[in-house]
Amino acid sequence: MKLASIKHGRDGRLVVVSRDLSRCVAVPGIAPTLQDALDRWEQVAPRLAEIAAALDNGELSGSLPFVAADCAAPLPRAYLFADGSAFLSHVELVRRARGADMPAELYQTPLMYQGDSGGWLAPTAPIPWRDAAWGLDFEGEVAAITGDLPAGCDELTAATGIRLLMLVNDVSLRGLIPAELARGFGFYQSKPASSASPVAVTPDELGDAWHDGRVQLPLEVTLNGKPFGHPHASAMHFSFPQLIAHAARTRPLVAGSIIGSGTVSNADPSVGEACIAERRMREHQADGTPHTPWLMPGDKVRFDMRGSDGQSVFGAIEQQVAAC
Template structure:
C-alpha cells in the first residue's frame, strides 16, 4: 500500500495511491489516524476503499506524506562519514564512537517540504542535498513506546519514504566547531515523499542480516551523481528505531532518517573526495529514486536573506551585581 497526502487546489486529501489514482481514506480518516491504528488499520481501510475510482494522480499536487511528530536524522553510512568529515571538518575520519551506537540529531518538523516543492535556502555558498530513506513509525498491538528491543521496534515500522535533508555546508561547518548542531545549516527544509510505502511491501528486499537491500540513486539536472545500496548502512532500521526509543519514546508519526547513503549520496562527501561538482544553485533540480518506493524531486528556489545574528558581547564574569 502507498499512503499519500495531496491538494486539489482547494482542499487537502489523504488516502491511498492506487495505480494512477488517489483514493481518500474512509470516514474522513487522515494519515495520522492510520499511523495510530497501525498496519492493521491500514489494511482495513484499504479493504473498504481500494476498489473505488478516486481522482487521477495527475490532477492533484502531492504533499509531504506525513506531518511528522518529530524528525530524527541518523548518520548510519560509514562511507558518507569518511567523505563528508573531510569536507566539513577538513579531516577524513570515522571516529571510534561512530561504531558504538547509531547516532542521530533532531531536525525541524515545521519546515517539511513535499514533492516538487522548492526549497528556500539561507544565503550559502555550499548548498547540498542528502539522499536518505526514512522510516515512518506507527503503532503495533501490545508494543510500547520506550526501551524497545529490535524485534519490537521492527513491528513499529509502519513504512518508508524518501528523505532529502537539504544542507548549507558552510553554516553547518561553523556551527559544529562549537560542538553542537547541525542547526541552521539544516533546519530550513527537509523534503519527504512521494508517499509512504508500507513495510510489508518492502519485505522482499530485506536480506538475511535484516538490512533493507534497495537501490538508491540521485541526479542533479539529470546527471547521475550518487548511487548506493541502502543495506550498506551500519545498522538495520529496527535497531535505529530501538536506539531512538532508549530512555525515551517513539510515537506514531515520528520520522527517522537513515542518514545519507554513501558513494555520492551528497555533494559534501564528493567534495571531501576531491570532486569539483559545484554547490547547488537556484533552479537546480535534485531527483532521488529509491527502489520499491519511488521518486522524489526537489528544486532549489531563491535564497532568503535573514537578519545577521549579533556577536557575543565581552562580559566581566563578575559573580555579584555592581
C-alpha cells in the same frame, strides 16, 4: 500498501495509492489524514489494505489519477524527525572533509540529530536558496515512520513498530555546519526543512527488497538531468530497528515519528553519491581540490528507487532550487 497525502490544509488528505502509482482514492470514512491512521493503526490498517487490494485489482470505483505534484509530504508536519547516519562511508568522508577523526565508538553507536519536523517540503516543492556562502546540498535517504513505541524498547520491539517507509531529501547547509559543530551543541541552522517522497509504503510492499531491517534497493540520484549516483541502501551499518531503538533509548516515540537512515552511501566510488559533499571530498582526494559546486538557483535534483519490476516504489522527489 502505498499511502500519500494530497495537499489539503496543514495535514493533507490521506489517499490510498495503487501499486503502479497510477490511481488513488481518498478514504475519509476510514482516516482523514495519515497521522490519524497512524494513531489508530491496528484498527484502520486492515481496512486500508482492503482498499489497496481492490484498487490494484481494478475492483474499486471512484478512484482518480495519482499526480505526484498534488502531494504534500506523507506527513506534512510530524511529531519527530530524528536522522541517523547509518552509512559509515558517508560519515568517514564528511568528517574527513572537516578534519575530524573517525572515533571507534561510531562503529558501535549511531550518530543521530533531531531535525525540523514541523513543515516538511512537498516532493515537488522548490528548495529555498538564500546565500551562496551557506553551501546548499541535497542528501538522499530512506526513512521509517513508526507507531507508538515505549522508551527503552529493544530492537525486536522497534522492528514491530515500523509502519511505513519513504524517501527523504535531507537538505543541508554545508557552509554553516562546521561553526555549529564547533560550538559543541550540534545541528540547527544548518538543517532546514527536508522533503519526502510522494508515497510512503508498508514494509511488506517491498517483498524481498525489505530484509534485515534494511531496504535492499539502489537509490537513483540525478542532478540537472544527469546521473549523479546510484548507491545501494542495503549498505546501512545500522539497521532501522537499531536506529529506532537508539532514538527510543530514553524517551518514547509517538506514532508518526520519522527516523532517517542518513545519506545513502557506498564505499565504492564507482556508484556515485547521494550528496554533493561526498562528491567534493572524493574530488579533493583525487585532484587536490573540489570542483562540483553547491546547489544554486535553477538546479534540479531528483531521487527515485525502483523495484525488481523496474517500477518506482515511492514515487520520485523532484525539486528545483529557488532563490527566496
